[in-house]
Amino acid sequence: MAFLGNDRVRGYWVTPIAIGVVILLTSCFGSAPLILRVPSVALESVRSIGETKAESSFESSWGNGTQIYNLLVIDVGTEGKQEALDRAANLLGERSWVTVAENRPTIISMNSSKWKGVEVVLRPFNAAYLEDYPEVLRQLEKVPVEERSLVYIEVSKVP
Secondary structure, rough: OOHHHOOHHHHHHHHHHHHHHHHHHHHHHHOOOOEEEHHHHHHHHHOOOEEEEEEEEEEEOOOOOEEEEEEEEOOOOOOOHHHHHHHHHHHHHHOOOOEEEEEOOEEEEEEEEOOOOOOEEEEEEOOOHHHHOOHHHHHHHHHOOOOHHHHEEEEEEEO
């Protein structure tokens, strides 16, 4: 088999063999898990609208993936809950977030125009939203808060 000694012919076989090995390994070991995490710069953009009073995160897993949700309670310095929701949405709008759905005075959903697949859900603060997140409620007990100027924000990345 003298033709295998030819560098040009040998190089011709390297790519198909490498592709075959990758396909074989992928089928044997499955694909890498998908982790949907909000970029830290996107979280900083959200935090910049006011004073963060409490923050936490949780994971939701499915099949071969995990989605990480970030929960924030931010004081936007207003005198009323509706005003807080409106101000938070306006401030995020100034930071390249776009409203995609709203049911005021209850909820506003926004997507980032800078970070693909990153979305926020804004609500006027209500401790009932945090019943499943006692660590956030404990954080709020440790700092002075004006409930009427708080917004509850969930930040996540979607596929």
